[in-house]
Each structure stands twice: as C-alpha cells, then as structure tokens.
Amino acid sequence: MSFVLVQVIAGGLLLGAVYALFSSGLTLVWGMMNIVNFAHGDFVMLGMYVAFMVFTLFGAGPLVGAPLATIILATLGVVVYFGLIRSIMKGPMLAQILGTFGLALLLRYSVFWWFGANFLSLPQNIVGGTYAVLGLRIEASRLLAGVVALLVTLGLHLLLTRTSLGSKMLAVAEDATAAQLMGIRPDTMQAIAWAIAAGATGLAGALIATFFYIVPTVGETLGIVAFVTVSLGGFGSVPGALVAGLLIGVIESLSAYLIGAVYKDIVVYALFLSFLWFRPQGLMGKS
C-alpha cells in the first residue's frame, strides 16, 4: 500500500515537472506583456509535430527533435510577435484574446489539414525505456522531461534576474516608455521574450511527445493545465510555475489514486479556487 503510494507520488512529481515545463513559456509572455496567449497549447502541439517529423524523416529522437523544435518555435514566436502581437497589443483586451485565439485555431487546423486527424505516436522506448530504482518504475522519457523542466526554469530565472538582457526585458515589462527613454528598444525586448517563450514551449512539446500521443487537438487537452499552473504559480513568475506544476501533479495523482480518477479535477480546481481566494496573486506572484 505505502509502496504504491510512493510510486504514485513519484509519478505525480514527474507529471508536475512536465506541467511546469510547458507552462514556463506562457508565464513569461504573461509577465512580460500582460498578454494571455491562447495559442500556447497549440505551440506545444507544434513542438510535438516537429519531434514527430524529425523521427519519421531522420529516425532521430529528442536529441535532435528538441533543439530543432526550440529553434523553429522561437522563430515562429518572433514572426507571431511582429505579425500579430505588436498590433493587437495596442487594441483592447478583447482584441488580444480573440487575436491569440484566432492564431490557436489557425495553427490547429493547418496541422489538421496537413497531417489529418489521426493520432500519432513516437516509439515507446525512444528515450530509453524505464528504470527500476528501488522497485520504483521511472520512465526515462518523463525523467528527461522533468530534468529539462528544472533546467529551463533555472535558466529563465537566471536570465531574468542575473543578466543585463533580463534586466532590460523586465524594464520593458515595468514601463515600456521609460525603458525606451533609457535606450532600450521595447520592440526588440518583446520579440526576444516571444522567441524565448515560444522556444521553451516548443522544447516542452518535443519532450512531451516522447510519452504522449500526438494529435492536432492535443493543445486543448494540455492548454488548460498550463493556465491553471500559471495562475496558481503567480502571473509571470517562472519559479512559481515550477512549484505550482509540481503541486498540481502530486495533488492530481494522489487524489486520483485515493479518491478516484473521475474526482481528481474537482479536487485540483477546488483547491486552486480556494487558494486564489486567499492569495489572488498566486504562490509567487507580486500583489
């Protein structure tokens, strides 16, 4: 009994790390520009398809797929920033919501049109099977995703707090006009923020593809979790997203095991709402 519980918690932590990984890009854009990117889940989906293409065309695993997905999605992030975000930022909140939502549908149905609606999957052992540690079964693909989640979170945190690029980005987030007077180009900084956010999201997608199915609508399934993770962690807080992701992963796994899988979302969302009641800014957000 207790041993299974340890396995449940271990599974929850690995799941949570993945939640954190695909939420970091969303929280970054949110923190930088106050933009809710409704196309976020579909960026994850694109990352998954890049990994799939890399496997089908070159037979290569995430070692090639993940960096490539990062580069492609980062490029897409810049294109999206200049092509769409820059103009809708000047509009009302509703324009931002509809703009990114429209982008989500465009991406989703382009993939639909190109790849069809079939479920795709990478081979189960593409990262290297499953480790048995002290009787615990740890899937290599999830472990890799978990480790990368920690590294990405740490990297983004260091970038924002310890580098001059990070300071510039934060300055633009704080007050774009003042930053401009100091010789910082808000456009450049925000484009970089989009590149980083979309790149991290593509990376997440490529890694998730190693243990999840791939389908054009997968962004819908995963997107909601990202929004909950980011709001619980605190809008714009990268370490917050990590803590929140781990927390949600463990709570989900435990409640699914102890109470029943059909109730796990009720437990997660009830805790989430009651937490926001006391701390609307989230775990690590600024009030």
Next chain:
Amino acid sequence: MAFKHVLKLLAAAVVMVACAGGASADDKVVKIGAVFPMTGGAASAGIHAKFALEVALDIVNNAHPELGDFPLAKNAGLAGLGGAKVEVSFADNQGSPATGQNQALRLITEEKVVALTGAYQSGITLTTSAIAEKYGIPYLNGESVAANLTERGFKWFFRVTPIASDFAKIYSEFLADMKATGAKTDSIALVHDNTEYGTSVAGTITQAFKDKGLNVALDVSYAVNATDVQSQVLQLKEKKPDVVIMISYTSDAILYAKTMEALDYKPPMLLADDAGYSDPSFIKAVGKSSQGVFNRSSWSVGAPGSTTAIIADLYKKKSGDEMDDTAARQMQGFFVLCEAIDRAGSTDPAKIQAALQKTDLKPNQLMMGYKGVKFDDKGQNVLASGVIIQLQDGENYVAVWPKANAEKAPVMPYKGWY
C-alpha cells in the same frame, strides 16, 4: 411598348423555365444530414465516418454490378425515386452535445434534409436525435451503443448496431467459455470514462455480469481526454484483477496503453469495448504494445472477391486506412437508411419513417455480420450481433469467438509488448 411587353413575357418565361428546371433537379436529389465529430478529440473517428459515407454514396449513386445483389448497388441512384441521387450534408459536432444539437437543427431547418444520421458519441446522438424527434425527421444511428438511446419512447429514432446489453451478454458468455478452458475470470475491473458512452456501457455490463454471477471487483472511472492515467494503472496493478475491461475513446486508449507499458502492468486478460481500440490510429500508434487485447466487432473483411472485401477495398482506396468496425457500422446504418428511402419511394419524412419500421433485411443483404435488420417498436435492431476479435500480432484483429465464426483460437494470457 409592344417590344417591352414581349421582353417582359420572355423574361417571365425564362424565369419559369429556370424555376421548373430547378424544381425537377431538386426532385432528383435526396439530401441526408450527417453529424459527426470532424474536429475535437474524436475527429479521427468522425473523419473515418465521412470516408465510409462517401464510399456508400459512391455505391448508391453509381452502378456497381460487381456487388451482385447488395441493395442499391446494381443501378445508379435510388430506383424507387426514379434514379434520384443521394447527397449528404456533413456537419461537425466538435465533440460537444450542444454543438451537435445546433448542427442537427441547422441541417433540418436550413439544409432541409429528409433524414439524419450520426453522431458517433452516444452523448451527442442523445441530443441530436432529440431535435430530429421534435421536428419529425427520421434519425438512423449506426454506431452509438448507450442503451438508453432506444429507451426514450422516440418514434423517429432507429438504431442498427448491437448495443451495450447485447455486448454485455456476449462478454459474459465469452468469459464463461474462457473460464472453461482454464482462464481465471474471478475478479473483473471496469475502466471507463465519464461520458454517456463510458458510464452507460459500464453500468450495463456491471448489471448483466451481476445477473450471471460474475464479480466486478473494481470500477475505475476517469474524466475523458485525460492528461495522465498513472494512478489508475497503479490502482489496477495493486488490485490485480483477472480481467480488465476498457471502455475508452482513442485518446485515452492510447494513453492507457503507453502508461501500462511504462509501469509494466499486464492484466492476464484485457478486453476492450470497441471505440478507441478499433480506431486504426490506435493500432498504428500502440498496436505493438497491446498485443493480445480482445475487442468486439461485427465487421469482417471476408474472402477476396466477396461483397465485404470489395467494399473494404473501396474504403481503403478512399481513406488510406483499413476498414474498422466503427466505420463499417456507420456505413451499414447509412445503407439501411437509403434502402428505406428507396422503398418509401418518397422524400416525405413520415413515409421514410414508415418504411424504416417495415425494414426486413437478410444477412446476405448486409455488409455486417448481423443476423439481419429488423426494428422493434423502440427502434432497436433486434437482429444485431457481434463476435470477439483479438489483436494477436499487434497489427490486425482476427475473429476468435464464438467458435463458429473464429478465424483463429484465442491466445492467452495478454502479451502486451515484447
């Protein structure tokens, strides 16, 4: 003046001719509405349904003498309506009962369809058929299995597929036979999603098994389109049931297969209730990790050159995939509807309804392995039946039970992956 007069007359004549031409063209087209999940999590099933109906349209609207006595195949169009062509308006239910309902309403009131078919998910068939009932439009369902669909006292709803209670009976007989050959069936676990399909099929099986003295020891219910199923698999691994019955759509079915392999869990017997496990993309994605899974089916390709083999070939050419049980049941349902319209000799919904009530198709007039098609006053086909199939090699299902229909003997225990 006179010239203007002539011109006016001419114009009027042109309009009249155009109208008349339009009217006669309308008479030659029978428009049927089809509501399927073309987007959303079940889009793969909806798109295959569309392929299936398009192949059926080809068979109905063009001459296919190679299909022999198969109803509506020999000549082009519906003979009963002077060779009228059948046309299908497809609508997307987006996996949502509310959207399905709106689409059914649109098809009836704006597209003026004379009958409806669909909608794959039982929960959406529930809402779309309620609209058809309200407007007095015949609704032919080929694939939704939730028992309650034909328990609503509807007069316009007809269902061709075997339903949950039929399969609960087949499963219990199959398990009894397997027990006789030495398999353990003492404790059974049901794993199902929380949709209309999942809950109602699980409920029907639980009840039927209880009546037969079979023990459902564990009921694992989960929310559809799960992001993670580790806890559920661990629960199964801990309780060690002899038989696990999976009632899941494609997305969850794939996730379960992957998670079972990752956590190294193999039940001695894995029995799936169609749906996701029949989706060709399930077999492509995780078939090799699910070797030995049992499933139910009413479809079999049959010998080369047979009617079913020719239809399967047409389907493969259209869709690029092998015909699966779900698409085949949808196609069969559509043929039953077209046959009734042909026999009614009219596009009047009431006459189609009357013809459907009198439907009496024999096994040789069907592409499915049913004992026939004949509706009771609830609209359920009383001659529907099916067999148990097994994914022995991870690529193709073969019929394994009952013995009379078996291509191969059932293989135990569940093999899973290599």
